[in-house]
Amino acid sequence: MDQSRSAVDRLLVDASGRRPRADARRNVERLVEAARIAVAEVGVGVSAHEIARRAGVGVGTFYRRIPALDVLLTAVLDEILDEIMDLADQALEDQDPWNGFRGFAGAYVRLRAESCGVSEALGGACEEALAQRLEDLRGRIRCLVERARASRAIRSDVTWQDVAFLLAAAATGERTLGVQAGAQQWERNLQVILDGLRPTRPAAPAG
Structure with missing residues (x-):
């Protein structure tokens, strides 16, 4: 994994090389920010629903932008x-x-x-x-x-x-x-x- 990439960039990697839509990037940025705060306050046992709530998005949006909860947590902790x-x-x-x-x-x-x-x-x-x-x-x-x-x-x-x-x-x-x-x-x-x-x-x- 490229250590120079942020958690957001890691989560937006697309094998096709296409740039994500602006709204998709904004949602991922909000989820990453919410996850960092939630991980600090709650720990690695925090739920996807809690992160989505803190980010101000629905859990459906969470799973459209993030492959799995552990992928998000790993990206945040990597960062x-x-x-x-x-x-x-x-x-x-x-x-x-x-x-x-x-x-x-x-x-x-x-x-x-x-x-x-x-x-x-x-x-x-x-x-x-x-x-x-x-x-x-x-x-x-x-x-x-x-x-x-x-x-x-x-x-x-x-x-x-x-x-x-x-x-x-x-x-x-x-x-x-x-x-x-x-x-x-x-x-x-x-x-x-x-x-x-x-x-x-x-x-x-x-x-």
């Missing part, structure tokens, strides 16, 4: 994962490995915390359909971590797999032990994690 990988590529271009890693980590955890569907997809939902995207993302996270570790910005005993689990853990649920998380709890979690990833430095001698 979002492409955006995450673009952020990782930008981070890898940062001359400061720690600054690049930290910036990516913040964007990645924010997205996991704010989008129920993305968090589910990164946790294994739709894994078969997103297998290549997930493999590509693993590779980028590995490069970011190993680059920062080689520069001694991250502890030498920390693996990229450790970091993958830690970043997932930072995107906390809304409640634990009866305590309600604040809106920015994920930022506090991430800062504790980032502090813990840094190499320990010997304490300054007393006196």
